[in-house]
Amino acid sequence: MTQSLDQLSIHSICMNVIFLILKIHFTKASRAYPHGCSGMSPSFYDYDSYPFPPPNIPSKSHDDFYLLRRLGAGKFSDVFEAVEVVHTSSDQKHGHNILKKDEITPASLCVIKCLKPVSERKIKRELLVLSHASELPNLARLRSVVVPEAYNLSRDVLTKDQRRKQDEGQMPSLVLEHAGPDARWFSHGPGSDTNTQNSNMSKTHSYNGESEPYHFTEYEIKYYLFHLLVALDCLHSRGIMHRDVKPRNVLINRRWPPPNDLEDHLREDDPLPLMLIDLGLADFYLPNQNYNVRVASRHYKAPELLLGNEYYDYGVVRVVRISPQYHFHHHSSLFVNLFMFIGHVGSWLYFSWYVTPKGANV
Numbered sequence: 001m002t003q004s005l006d007q008l009s010i011h012s013i014c015m016n017v018i019f020l021i022l023k024i025h026f027t028k029a030s031r032a033y034p035h036g037c038s039g040m041s042p043s044f045y046d047y048d049s050y051p052f053p054p055p056n057i058p059s060k061s062h063d064d065f066y067l068l069r070r071l072g073a074g075k076f077s078d079v080f081e082a083v084e085v086v087h088t089s090s091d092q093k094h095g096h097n098i099l100k101k102d103e104i105t106p107a108s109l110c111v112i113k114c115l116k117p118v119s120e121r122k123i124k125r126e127l128l129v130l131s132h133a134s135e136l137p138n139l140a141r142l143r144s145v146v147v148p149e150a151y152n153l154s155r156d157v158l159t160k161d162q163r164r165k166q167d168e169g170q171m172p173s174l175v176l177e178h179a180g181p182d183a184r185w186f187s188h189g190p191g192s193d194t195n196t197q198n199s200n201m202s203k204t205h206s207y208n209g210e211s212e213p214y215h216f217t218e219y220e221i222k223y224y225l226f227h228l229l230v231a232l233d234c235l236h237s238r239g240i241m242h243r244d245v246k247p248r249n250v251l252i253n254r255r256w257p258p259p260n261d262l263e264d265h266l267r268e269d270d271p272l273p274l275m276l277i278d279l280g281l282a283d284f285y286l287p288n289q290n291y292n293v294r295v296a297s298r299h300y301k302a303p304e305l306l307l308g309n310e311y312y313d314y315g316v317v318r319v320v321r322i323s324p325q326y327h328f329h330h331h332s333s334l335f336v337n338l339f340m341f342i343g344h345v346g347s348w349l350y351f352s353w354y355v356t357p358k359g360a361n362v
Contacts, residue, residue, distance in 0.1 A: 037239035180271030
C-alpha cells in the first residue's frame with residue numbers, strides 16, 4: 001500500500017465523477033431540446049447577418065480601462081483583469097487617467113478579452129452567443145465591446161499580409177463581467193499556477209475562521225457540478241453548444257464551510273458560486289447540420305470528435321474529466337485509453353449509438 005488514504009479517496013471520487021458523466025453522455029442530449037434553434041427566428045442564430053459592432057452592446061475605448069494583470073492566454077485571445085476608468089474634466093485636460101487604490105473594488109473589476117487575429121465571422125458568432133448567454137445563470141456576461149478605429153470592417157477581403165499588418169494591436173476586445181476577486185479554476189487547489197492567480201485568488205471566503213481543506217469534499221464536487229449542469233442546461237435550452245467545457249473554463253468562488261441550505265446559499269453580497277466562461281467556440285445547434293470537429297481541448301474531447309463525426313449535438317460537452325491523470329499528446333493515444341477505460345463492449349455500444357455513416361471509418 002504505497003498510496004495514502006487521501007489519494008485513494010480522491011482517485012475514487014474522480015473515477016465516480018467520470019463514470020457519472022459518461023453515463024449522462026449515453027443519454028442522447030438532443031432528446032431534451034431536439035429542435036435546437038430551428039424553431040427560432042433566424043436573427044437569433046444567424047451571426048453572418050449580425051451587425052458589427054452590435055448596436056445593442058455598448059462600445060468603449062481602450063482608454064476607458066486600466067489593466068491590472070494578465071489572467072491567462074490562449075490560442076485565440078489574451079485575457080486581462082481591468083478596472084473601468086471614470087474620466088474627469090481634469091483627466092481629459094491633461095490627457096491621462098488617474099486610478100486610486102480605493103477605486104479598485106470588486107464591483108469595479110472587469111475582464112477584458114483581447115482577441116487575436118481571427119475572422120470577423122467568428123467574432124460575430126461569439127458576440128451573438130454572449131448576447132444570449134448574458135441572460136442565463138452561471139454564465140459569462142458581456143458588458144461592452146472595444147473596436148479600434150483602425151479596425152477594417154471589410155478585413156475578410158484583405159490579403160493575408162494586409163490582415164497581418166492590420167492585426168497588430170488592432171483587433172476588437174470583449175469586456176466581460178468579473179467572476180469575483182476570489183475566483184479560481186475548478187478542481188485547482190489553492191495557490192496553483194501562480195502565473196495566473198495572485199494571492200487574492202487563492203483565498204477562500206470563510207465565514208467561521210476555519211481553514212479550507214486542500215481538496216474538495218464530496219459535497220463540494222456535487223455542489224459545483226450541479227451549478228455547472230445548470231449553466232449547460234440553460235445554454236442547451238437556447239440551442240447553444242459550448243464545445244469547450246474544461247476545468248479552466250469553469251470558475252468557482254469557494255466558500256468554507258460550503259453552503260448547506262437555500263438561505264445560506266442566497267447571500268446578497270456573494271458572487272456567483274460558479275461561472276462558465278470562454279464561449280469563443282460555442283455555436284448554435286441546428287438538427288442535421290454538420291459542425292467543425294476541431295473544437296475543444298485535446299484532453300477533454302468527446303470520442304465523436306476524435307472519430308471525425310461532424311454531425312454531433314449538445315452531447316459533445318458531456319465528457320469532462322477532472323482527474324489529472326489523463327494527459328495525452330495525440331488524439332490516437334487519447335482514443336485508445338478511452339477505449340480501454342470504457343471497455344470493448346461499452347465502446348462498440350457507444351459507436352453504434354453515436355457514430356453515423358458520415359463519421360470516420362472505425
